[in-house]
Amino acid sequence: MFARLLLLCLLGISCVNCEYLFKKLCSDEDPHQCEVYNVILDPCEDGKNFCTINKLKHYTLSIDFLPKFSANKLNMSMLIDDKLTDTFDGEVKVPSDACEVLTCPVDAQTRRLFDVRFKLGKSIAVGKYPVKMKLFNSENEKQSCCFTFNVKIKK
Template identity: 45%
Template sequence: MWARAILFIAFSVTVANSEYVRKKICKDVDSSLCVVHSVIVDPCRQGPSFCLIRPDKSYGMTINMTPKFSASKLKLAVYGDVAQDDSYSVMFRPPKDACDYLFCPMQAEERKLFDMNFSVDKRANGKFPLKVKLWNEEDESQACCFTFTVKAK
């Protein structure tokens, strides 16, 4: 009985702290190659317009998407446009093997739901967009990419 109550409270606290965020598809990718259904950041009490992010703290992200391409090797990276000049020059998560988060090979038209962690470092300050990009290592034009706003403090 107590175990159920504790589990319910823990689940309620987790759900209360996470939030869907308003995402935009990246300008530099073919938007017909991927549908990003939803993005949840945990914790993100200020959502959906932005998430308050503390430097060097780990945040969880759940991405729900349907790629329109197949790939056996995938890369995933997180960039920040700290200067707000559309350069996304600050790399918060260097390109890594995305098969650690997804089952590979990835099939076209197969809806995927995956979790990842990210953090921003002390170079980040103020409100700026974060860019999350997942791409086919063998053909970089095949990508799923979106941005959402964070405020680093």
């Protein structure tokens, strides 16, 4: 317990221009599969409702979550709804093996922290958009942790 508290404190100290994001669980996923406690975007100087981010600049998304399922291998996807059609068909980060940034296997009821680095491609238009982050069991995609947050994209 002390180690988790220390890790959260260090995470807060190392985030000079970061912000805890306002996040929502994905409406198309089972909300009982996972709890997402904190989502931090670094850098984020504007506030938790709409972090302003620039294209082609690197960002780190820190996620504190508790899966209610076990998995030998997790996959992750990070998508953007840049057409505002609720389809999330634009890729922010190519779907990949989450075990590259998170130690696997993942045990049920064990709280985890991990960071994902990303940058937006130049093809995404300037505007305000929701982003969807999903971690899921590669053997059963219904077992997932999924949430959305909003960003404001600048040039």
